[in-house]
């Protein structure tokens with residue numbers, strides 16, 4: 448049996464998943480901030496500047512549509528700033544990017560694009576309340592342990608009527624241990640998508656590339672939707688796009704799993 452890589456952006460590893468810490472403890476030997484200092488260059492090289500087909504063909508076009516018309520945009524967990532730059536290029540008047548990683552922000556500033564950058568954690572934003580028309584948070588919350596604190600802050604800085612746009616590795620299908628199974632033991636052989644433990648909130652550390660170990664917090668979908676509703680952030684749109692054609696063309700297993708979404712986008716409006 449073989450598992451296949453899953454997950455948008457910094458992909459979850461193959462089906463074997465990683466070591467699990469399902470009891471809410473911080474990972475014993477992984478500093479959640481330092482890990483992004485260490486691997487910022489890896490991220491920038493593999494997932495930005497047109498390097499990644501899912502960003503190029505899917506994530507950035509969706510972000511452009513979901514942020515259309517917003518004049519003041521916050522990109523929470525902005526990395527090297529690709530979503531923030533897009534918002535600025537599409538006409539947002541004020542774009543702020545926030546990230547914990549100094550290495551990501553140094554590259555973001557170098558790449559420019561009319562964005563103001565601030566180093567801060569998602570759960571402690573040094574920004575005014577009720578200011579932004581849109582907050583976008585792209586493939587970040589699965590790396591953040593204080594989900595409630597981060598959503599408190601996202602909700603606080605949004606103006607009433609503003610929108611929060613979340614991009615997540617799809618929480619139902621991209622669980623720890625999920626993957627494409629080619630089961631040759633069965634007669635006849637079967638191919639199917641294995642879903643790992645879904646209901647258990649869990650932290651796994653996954654080797655997503657040689658020497659690159661990243662933390663992934665898994666949470667069921669209801670955890671996100673209810674945490675949003677608790678803060679007056681109501682989901683008005685939920686997108687589960689099929690992986691883009693150029694991604695599916697990269698490997699036979701990807702084509703086989705074409706009906707299994709890797710990405711979930713939630714748009715929530717603040718009432």
Ligand SMILES: C[S@@+](CC[C@H](N)C(=O)[O-])C[C@H]1O[C@@H](n2cnc3c(N)ncnc32)[C@H](O)[C@@H]1O
Pocket residue numbers: 456457479483490523524525526527528529530545546547548551567568569570584585586587590591592
């Ligand atoms: C997978 S990258 C995504 C970067 C960017 N959003 C994009 O789509 O290109 C995740 C980013 O989240 C940032 N991050 C992780 N934990 C954070 C936290 N608690 N507060 C703010 N940023 C955080 C990391 O430094 C990293 O730049």
